[in-house]
Amino acid sequence: MTSTVPRDPGREPAFEWAHNGLFLRFERGEDQPVRLVRWATGPGAASVTAPMAIVDVSTAGERRARPTHSLLLWGAGPRLRYTGHDVSAGELRISQREPESGLEVTSCFRAAGPGLQIRHTVRNGSDADLMLLNVSSAIVAVPEGAHDLLWGESEWLAEGRWQQRPLKELLPNVNPAFHHGRTNRGNFGVTSHGSFSSGEFLPTGVLATEDGPSIAWQVETSAGWHWEASQNEGTVTVGVYGPTDLYHQFAQRLAPGGEFTTVPAGFCIAEGGRDAAFAALTDYRRAIREMRPVDERLPLVYNDFMNTLMAGPSTEKELPLIEAAAAAGAEYFCVDAGWYGTGNWWTDSGDWREVPGLFTGGLIAVIDAIRAKGMRPGIWLEPEAVGEKAAAGRDLPEAAFFRRHGKRVNETGHFQLDFRHPAARAHLDETVDRLIAGFGIEFFKLDYNVNAGVGTDVDADGPGAGLLGHTRAFRDWLSEAQRRHPEVLFENCGSGGMRMDYNVLSVAHLQSTSDQQDFRLYASIAAAAPASVAPEQAGNWAYPDKSMSLEETAFAMTAGVMGRLYLSGFLGGLGGDQFALVREAIALHKNWRHRIAVSHPVWPLGLPGWDDEVIALQLDAGNESLLAIWSRGEAAEIALPGLRGRTIEQAYPVALPEWKIRMTEGAPVVEVPAGPAARVFTVL
Template sequence: MAVAAEQTVLWSHDVLGLHAVADSAGAVRLGASGQDWDRLAPLVEVTVTGHGRTWSGERFIDTTVGGRLAHQGHRTVVDGDLRTTTIRLADPVTGLAAEIALRTSPGAGFLRSQVRLVNEGSAPLRLESVSSLALGGLVDTGGSPAGGPTLHWADNDWLAECRWRQAAFRDQVVSLNRSAHGHEGRGAFERSSQGSWSTGRHLPLAALTDPAGRAWLWQIESSAGWRYETGEREGAAYVALFGPDDAHHQWHETLTPGQEFTTVPAVLVGATGGLDAAFGELTSYRRRTRRPHPDHTALPVIYNDYMNTLMGDPTTDRLMPLIAAAASAGAEVFVVDAGWYDDDAQGWWDAVGAWEASSSRFPGGIQEVLDAIARHGMTPGLWLEPEVVGVRSPLARTLPPEAFFRRGGVRVTEHGRHHLDLRHPAARAHLDQVVDRIVGDWGVGYLKLDYNVNIGAGTENGTESAGAGLLGHHRAHLDWLGSLLDRYPGLVLENCASGGLRMDHAQLAVTQVQSTSDQQDPARYPPIAAAAATAVTPEQAAVWAYPQPHFTPDEIAFTLTGALQGRVHLSGFLDRMSPEQSALVRSAVSAYKTLRPEIPAGLPFWPLGLPAWEDTWLASGLRGPATAATWLTVWRRAPAPGAARTPDDSTRTLPIPHLRGTHVRPRVLYPTASDATATWNPADSRLTVSLPRPGTAVLLNLTGDH
């Protein structure tokens, strides 16, 4: 359907098929090109106290101010390969002005959006929610589940990250008979964060797919509160993406005349090849928008002493043999995890904060250990949890009260810790001194930055809301991380929050490595490892590989194989292994070093679909810019207790459509002694893989030519 004569196109995106149009009164809406005006969404939705919404319900669209915002002008700026169009709107009643920056690159399938609000009126305005991106007319919703779109979203939890689910759109957003009322529904499908673990419940991304294979995938970039909703608007799906809001995050922001507020960024990608193609676009976008760092291509093998090994109880005597064994296995970074500072008879959990090395654990000083790591050709690394101070730490008394999170005038305490507010100069100066000592004086080149408490809604500094305080801290935290890399350009920062509980792109655009989980059961890790590339680029996704001396060869290969398409977080008592076991570990590291030059440009795909938590067969792959470069990890797990058993479950056939027309020669890269087999059928582009035993996995290289 063409744009009506009284409407003007202000902006368009040919690849995504989107446009922003203004009507004769100046109202601006955004959505799929060719759709009716009523299906499109107001360009900015903003809830202002005293103005609210025009149609009350659970939705955060149909806001009164959003409906009044009128076009004031627009401009486009080109910076390298990025093209940003900024559309300016204003509300004639309140004087609120909005500038929405729509950023993309010619030929790319992404749209990044951010909104800046300015109070140009004469009275204060209290904001309760602001959309970062809202658009409509994406997919016809259809009258039945079979003919309509499918929703895809990811639940997230400690030890159970990246659990993707799907349902028919109509199972979540029911079809209503509007003939009597003439109104849209009041509800929508929504997901949101809670507290300071941005991914403690769900990932801040989701997707819609239609039966024709079109996929829309979105991501919100915030560690300080986010919410998305999708629902029906005039027979088509709309999507609205938000940072923190009052209802879910205790966020509100009062703008006095002249004051401004900028939302967190959000991005939408679209593709015609289903979810795999959409995640490929999102992966490329993430690479484009993060801070450049040499680690993104070097991808050194990381040994960490924690998981299933020292578990926060390191000493010089325990570390020295592990250092030698890790170096022998091919590790290039050695991280001393939690406990290196523990000299407290009552335990370290609620006494942390000073980050001084323990003299009892390291009688010769921690430098002796760090020097040993360097002598073995590895970069020394240390664990740090910078944002917290234990309630028994002297710093809890010496730092000013304003340097900590407070609510209702009371310092916040959670699980024996207080939380620093990095907007305060004393908090930041303290952490700068810690890092300058550890990195500048001790020569540490890798910091694992953990975050093990959910501090709740945030902090109230004066009259600000708790959610606004959390957002302020979040932005100060990102700035602090960037300042560390400015001072120490070679330093590698790992983002960890009890595994993957703060696994958002705001963090990952600054840090280099992401811990994907704290999962200690090798049989439970495969669905997390297989789906990790949905949340983070493969070259940043650290997966634990913790082989143990009591493991069988199958078990050693199984835990190692799952890490080989991302970042290897090697662990385990390698020093106690037999020569045969050590050779199996070295072989995995060697296979990884063969693969890793392909990882920084590789795009993820899932031949069996995104994994479910109890799936017995899982598969995830990487394909290079040239389709001939394809790598595939396949797992076969034992069935879950009580699951139906089939007579023979040793074979699976995997469709790999991007290799259609290619003569492929499957090759087992790891484990080299595997009895797995793989055969390729070029006629229907399907790979048949046989894993004779449950509890086994294999890394395949699919090479070929057209």
């Protein structure tokens, strides 16, 4: 149901919008911009929000409204005035105009599952150029309370290290009344740098409380982004931004009639604290995905890279891997890097022609062997990269590459293609179409292994704007490739999880969650991954090795079960009992994968710390759940009060000893042995 109130908004100071359980109320006035004053989950529910303007805009030459470290109230935003609104197809669009400059803003609120996707389009309605410096993607304020702020830190091989602290510790009370009523200047901000959108921090945050509704948000861009929390007059305001002048060297010139649309921001509210907020965000992520029938199969992929060939393929190496992967139950087999050029997987990238003589009988012989074992073939590409030795670096026009200060960007021997340029897109279209037509490829692992910096200043007023334009063009290219090839799956990988954002993940099938090769360390990455990506997209590597004990083998496989099992390793070299553990984990995952695709993540012991000795993740599918517990330290007893009234039974592995479980005050207590050891339980 969608409704607007009142009938004649031109005469009333407020209007409302209701859609599928979302209830929003906005106020407008002659002397203020449109403000969101109520956001609730039902007609009679209390509002989550405090009054706050819905958008802020900064242009060159503007003065700031107040001296703070925040991006809020930094320009023309406070002078915007309401000019109208309309509703259609689950969207509310609000129009405002800034009378002095003629700047116009149309704000779009799109319902998506339990949340809202918010973006703004800025138009220059004057007869002179305007230079945009910052435009908020979303601003939401809540009354001050007992909130915890959660943010995710990340780096290569150590993705998803979540932090949770009381907001009052991050934003101290400086007693502004004692200082003649001046407002707080501090804020807590999280910012990306360069083209790894999740290389340092994750574009997601949560403001959680057990005393009322919590809110969660994400920034949906592969370019620069920033979010911040600040205090002002009894409220806490969360501001979400794409690239900005201050942090990302962003600037966008608008000629008269020109427009700019912000990157989307996703916002959800939920009763029940941290896990409820992440559950709502999980369903929101599912709602914004562009799903195809081939995506819904959720096939199990074997990839020959991790702890296996490591970009050194050949026919002789691949054939035993193909044999063992099929026997284990893999449905796709992906040949990773090193199959092209002259065999140097790094400097040869970009031409995407197989290495002459590397494969006995040619690469097609490997592809045929994959099909002969009943699996579908996949292959690795790094579409935005051109190595120094590749002919593409000489043949493509100079404007098809990232450039700054008149020089081509060179990151450790890689040139960065700019997908705004038609020659860059045509080069990759030809590559993808040729590999599908010539080899019958049905799965592409699309990697991204360099941080190309702030962007490109070619055809851009600032390099941050150039990077944004490229990442938007790359997403469009990927969507178009899938429209041309609806039966082909595309994985998003960015040196593991270094570009893990829903600009790409809304159109990609799978996300590699890390390049971490130590199975003991992978447990914390796999357990935290559903905070950043829907569980059914979280490609957690499972790479058993003959050097592992049976307990270690089960530990390694558990990471894959609790997300999207991404198989690797020299499976043919495993002992019989080890291989049986691999097959058992795969069977359990296949039995659960479609329930995982509707599940919500729960962390019974809290979000995992990097060095935690015991880690737990529950994937709650309603009446049933999967619960994984990893032990990496000494023996311990683990109480699970969140499962009070429910029973747990060991589901994997059946061949290893059962962990002892007793009930205390109606809640399970698990006796966890010394690690490394892991078990998967069903929760009933």
